[in-house]
Each structure stands twice: as C-alpha cells, then as structure tokens.
Amino acid sequence: MKLVFGSDVRLVDVAHAASEKLAGVAGFDEDDALNVGIAVREAVINAIAHGNKMDPKRRVEVVLKARPRSLEARVRDQGTGFDPSATKDPTAAANVLNTSGRGLLLIRAFVDTVDFKFREGRGMEVVLVKKRTPRGTLKDDSSSARP
Amino acid sequence: MKLVFGSDVRLVDVAHAASEKLAGVAGFDEDDALNVGIAVREAVINAIAHGNKMDPKRRVEVVLKARPRSLEARVRDQGTGFDPSATKDPTAAANVLNTSGRGLLLIRAFVDTVDFKFREGRGMEVVLVKKRTPRGTLKDDSSSARP
Amino acid sequence: MKTTVRTVGQVSVIDLSGKITIGEGDIVLRDKVQELLDGGHKKVLLNLESVSYMDSAGIGELVACFKRAREKGGTVKLLRPSGKVEDLLQLTKLWEVFEIFSEEAQAVASF
C-alpha cells in the first residue's frame, strides 16, 4: 500500500493509523503493531518537519509492504537528506534534557532494521523493517536452528 | 491524501482506518468519523470485488480531501463500471433476505452525496462527500439563514 | 471479533464482541453458527451488545445465518443491538425480519 500526502502535521496521525492497522492485519500482535505505528509516525514527522520543512506543497510518500515474515515501511520526503551518523545521542547526559532529538532513537527501538537512503533529486528515504515472530507455527521455523 | 493498493480484501480495514482517522483530525465527531470510515470501506469493497474482480494486480485508489466544511473521498478501481440506477433496492420485501446488495445503501446513508463517474480506460470512480456541521461556530454560519 | 458460546436452557447464546466485517468477523460468525447447527443446536441467540459495527458483508452473513438456521428448522434471534448496529438493522429493514430483544431472559423464553 502506498500513501501520498502533503506536509501537513495533522496527517501524521493518519499515516500512523494506517501503518498500525496494516501491521495488525498482517498478523503482528497489538503491541508490535503499535510499535510499527510509532516508528512510521516518527519517520513521517521527520519527513514533514526536516525533509520537507513543513512546506505543504512538498509530498511525503509512505510505502508499506507486508511480507510473510516482516513488514517494510519506506518513508520518502523531498528534502536534501542528512547524515544520520552525525546526529547527537539523545540519551547522553549532555542531551537528556533537550526538548527534541529523540525521533531516530524511537524508530531504532521500535523496528528491527533502519536504513537511510539519499538520492539526489529524489529526496530522503528511510526504510524500516519489522520482523514478525511467528506465533505457534514452530514447524515453519524448523529450518533455522535455534541455540 | 492518496492511498493506492492492490485488490487485497485485508486492506479494506486499512483504508477504513485511514479515512476514519482523517475525518477525526478534520474535525468530525467520533460518530461521523465512523460513518465516513464505513462509507469508504463499502466503496473500497466494491472496487476490489466488483470493479477489480479480486485481481490483486489491479489497483484501488482512494483520494481523501479535507475541506473546511466537508470531506471528500474518491474511490477508483480499474473495472468496467456499472449503472448504479440499475441496482436492486435491498430493502424491498423481495430482497430483504438477500445475502448481498447492501453496500450502496450503506454508502448513501452514511455520507451526504454520492456520485458515480465512469470513464473508459480509467475505470469507475465513486465520489463521496460528507458535510461537516460546524460545532459552536455559529458566527461562521450566520450567512446561511435558518428556518 | 471474539465470541463465546453459552447454553441457557435450550438456547445457545453467542456473545459477540468487536465488529462483524468482511474477511474476519463475518467468517467467525458463519463458523460459530454453523458449528451449533451441525451439533443439533437450533435455537441461537446472538448477543450483539458488544458489537461496535457491521459492514455489508457482516450484515449479509447475519442474513445467511438466519436462513441456514431456518432451513434446518431452527431460529436465529438477536439480543441488544447497540447504537450503530441498531441503525444498520433499521436502515436495511432487517429490524422487521429478526426477532430482537433487549432482555436476555425474555429472549430465551421466546424460543
């Protein structure tokens, strides 16, 4: 499923709701579906605020793909990108009382992998993947040896 | 906001959730937001089942627009269209025990206007408009005389 | 949608909660009622008190259950449809098709 919308902060709730619901119908439990929703929410907030600088004419795209064992969310903006390794650690003593800077921390905590891709002229793309732990389908899992 | 997705019936819930949430952030109360959600849900079910004949490769598009006094939802499929005036009245005695045929009835009941547009090669488009009754903003409304 | 089945006298009461919608609630409803009919339980009361809404597929399944029970000489009746569910039953004129009760004891006694 693809969602396309202008940079209006009220639409953050809609992108969150759609992602959380999709995770639910894809088989994630309630808590993990909420985690997916929050991670997408944060990526969308960044796309709107930092990528598109709140310009309502600049678009955000969210592409959601449910796979058998994972859910992938790609959040794209029309901005100039950034270097995620250059961001401050918001949990460091010097930063813990900052009033911003926690979005990437939440994203990383709530999904399993996060990738950042920037392509000139195409804006920033943040790729989130949440793995689905199979419930009661141990048979399916027998190939991957467990300690 | 635009949603684009393949004809997978599980995505009906996602389109419903997104529409209901958008109606909520656009200022509709909880009950009217649910009405918008149900109306879009029914139009999407029809787009998937009748328009796209459940072919997962055929796409459904939902375009949602929040205006100051209304919300518009356009639901498009890639089908061959139909004549809405030729559908049976599901509330007629002869049809009331049918197990299908109530989608358009629900759509018409839950939004204020419904338009059907078919264009060759572009599929069916169902346009739903829900008006927003302003709450506590009587001033805004003074121009439209009330009985 | 979640369901639990209780037996009150000769009546099977299905307590439904959630929504009766396409691809999930409608299938659960169908399977539960079919199970009861297959087991010879022909007096079925659907408790709709905790059902928040239905879509056209869910409503269609409600009618299908009603007809399947009737074919087997049974009946499906409804208990306590709430706000939106009541609206939908009125709108579709199924309000006049189903026997609908607000008190469980009365509903059970009516079979």
Add this chain to the structure above:
Amino acid sequence: MKTTVRTVGQVSVIDLSGKITIGEGDIVLRDKVQELLDGGHKKVLLNLESVSYMDSAGIGELVACFKRAREKGGTVKLLRPSGKVEDLLQLTKLWEVFEIFSEEAQAVASF
C-alpha cells in the same frame, strides 16, 4: 488528549488520558502546565496512568514542562507511567531525570 486538574494539599495533579503526541496532546500538556505555573502553582504531578503512548514531540514537551517548572522554582513529577509510556521513559533515560511514583499519596508527600 483529555485532562482534568485536581488539587491535593499543595500539589496540582493533572490526570491525563489519551496520547501525548505532536500537534495535539503536546500542546494540551504545555498549556495546562503553563496555566498552573502562571497561577503560582509550582508543584505539579502528572498522572500518566491513562496515557497510552507518547511520540518524540510529546516526550520533548514533557522535558520542556520539567524545565519551565524548574526555572520558576517548581517541580514536575510523574505518577504511574503505564506499559508503553514506561518503556519510552526508560529508552530515553528520562526515567533517571524525573521523580516517578506508583502511589499518589507518596508522590504528593514527596513535594
């Protein structure tokens, strides 16, 4: 998000319910705490029991409230953060910044 403000002894307790998120809950939180500080109420206890989650904007506003209170010689403390809210406070290490209580009486007595 919904809020109600109660006064317990010298402490203003804000009962929050819903979510503290960008563009809505964060603004409500800011305004409520600001109102109290402006009115000279410097002992603020945020009851988070019914807050389902926060986003980074909501967490940022929590910190902003903490700092604004401190600047005025006041304090903001937290009561009963629930599952996801507790996770978020731990993750961000704000768990060590705020005084956090599970009992209201104890929280009130601590000011």
